[in-house]
Amino acid sequence: MEIIGLDNLPLIRDGDDLVEIISSALKEKGIALKNNDIVAVTEKIVAKAEGRLVDLDKVKPSRRAVVLGRKTEKDPRIVELILRESKEILAVGKNFIIVETKQGFICANAGVDQSNVEKGKAKLLPRNPDRSAKRIRKGLEEKIGKKIGVIIADSFGRPFRYGTVGIAIGASGIKALWDRRGDKDLFGRELQITRVAVADCLASAANMVMGEAKEKIPIAIIRGLNFSGSGKARDLIRKKREDVFR
Numbered sequence: 001m002e003i004i005g006l007d008n009l010p011l012i013r014d015g016d017d018l019v020e021i022i023s024s025a026l027k028e029k030g031i032a033l034k035n036n037d038i039v040a041v042t043e044k045i046v047a048k049a050e051g052r053l054v055d056l057d058k059v060k061p062s063r064r065a066v067v068l069g070r071k072t073e074k075d076p077r078i079v080e081l082i083l084r085e086s087k088e089i090l091a092v093g094k095n096f097i098i099v100e101t102k103q104g105f106i107c108a109n110a111g112v113d114q115s116n117v118e119k120g121k122a123k124l125l126p127r128n129p130d131r132s133a134k135r136i137r138k139g140l141e142e143k144i145g146k147k148i149g150v151i152i153a154d155s156f157g158r159p160f161r162y163g164t165v166g167i168a169i170g171a172s173g174i175k176a177l178w179d180r181r182g183d184k185d186l187f188g189r190e191l192q193i194t195r196v197a198v199a200d201c202l203a204s205a206a207n208m209v210m211g212e213a214k215e216k217i218p219i220a221i222i223r224g225l226n227f228s229g230s231g232k233a234r235d236l237i238r239k240k241r242e243d244v245f246r
Contacts, residue, residue: 004031005209006219014051019139022219031221038149038222039140040206043169044116044123045218046132046152052124053117054081072097078112078122085110085124090246101125104237105169107156126152129170130232137172149174149228153203155212159245166207168199168233175229177236197236198227 006025012018018041026033033039047053061069061076065083069076073095083089086099096108103125105111111125126132129152137150152170157163168176176199183191206220240246 001205001222001224003206003209004221004223005217006031006221007217009045009216009218012045012048012218014048014053016049018045018049018136019143022136022140023143025219033140033144033146033148033221034223035146036148036223036226036228037146038151038174038202038225038227039136040151040153040203040210040220040222041133041136042210042218043111043126043129043152043154044113046126046129046136046170047123048117050126050132052126053121054124056120056122068092068097078109078114081112081122081124082110085112103127103129103169104234105156111154125154126170130172130234131170133170133233134172141173147173147228151199151203151206151233153206153210155207164212166200166203166205168203168236171199171231171233173228174199174202174231175227176231176233178227199231199233199236202227 006029008025008028009021056077059077059080061080065076065080069079072092082097085101087102088100089097091098098108099110100106101110113123117123133150133152137148141148150172151168153166154169155164156167178196178198180191180194180196185191202222206222209220210217
């Protein structure tokens with residue numbers, strides 16, 4: 001497997017055409033996409049291109065946001081955005097609010113983020129990351145005439161371990177969840193529960209190249225694997241009735 005980072009993209013703004021920008025960056029680097037390549041895209045540039053930056057001066061906190069802001073020591077305007085982006089609040093603590101987002105993700109602060117955005121603004125998650133991934137994939141495939149996959153990668157924390165890992169919040173053209181049930185192990189025993197979160201594994205690998213802070217590598221090409229398929233990142237979301245931690 002090979003992971004190739006693209007560090008030659010401009011700063012992304014509302015309305016930018018990511019297909020054109022990625023195509024130009026590839027051409028400038030002399031990289032031609034191949035069949036079964038997987039293009040990993042940071043959710044931040046997708047969110048920016050889709051106009052998901054909010055001017056905090058225009059956010060009026062509700063009473064609930066003010067109360068939660070005091071409890072969590074967070075800016076009540078940020079808390080208000082978290083509330084607007086959430087279906088359910090699961091836990092609250094100093095500087096964090098664990099929620100289920102409207103997209104179905106369980107994460108801190110509903111993905112509302114101020115890192116690597118202009119001062120006085122906050123970034124929201126893309127409204128429909130699977131749809132965004134499909135749009136980017138189809139646009140690139142039309143340009144290059146190859147079959148590829150696209151994942152939209154973000155960094156999530158985990159409840160029982162320190163540190164963030166990359167996960168796929170959007171996917172298209174790949175087998176996002178690989179069901180191994182029915183396969184045999186080394187000793188011929190049939191696997192009963194094994195399902196592999198392929199899209200998350202790919203996102204985490206790509207994040208090691210794309211980085212978290214000032215690396216300025218928002219795109220990574222993953223080459224040498226074949227997980228082509230028709231899955232979505234939504235396939236990875238555990239149903240609430242099966243979630244023993246809620």
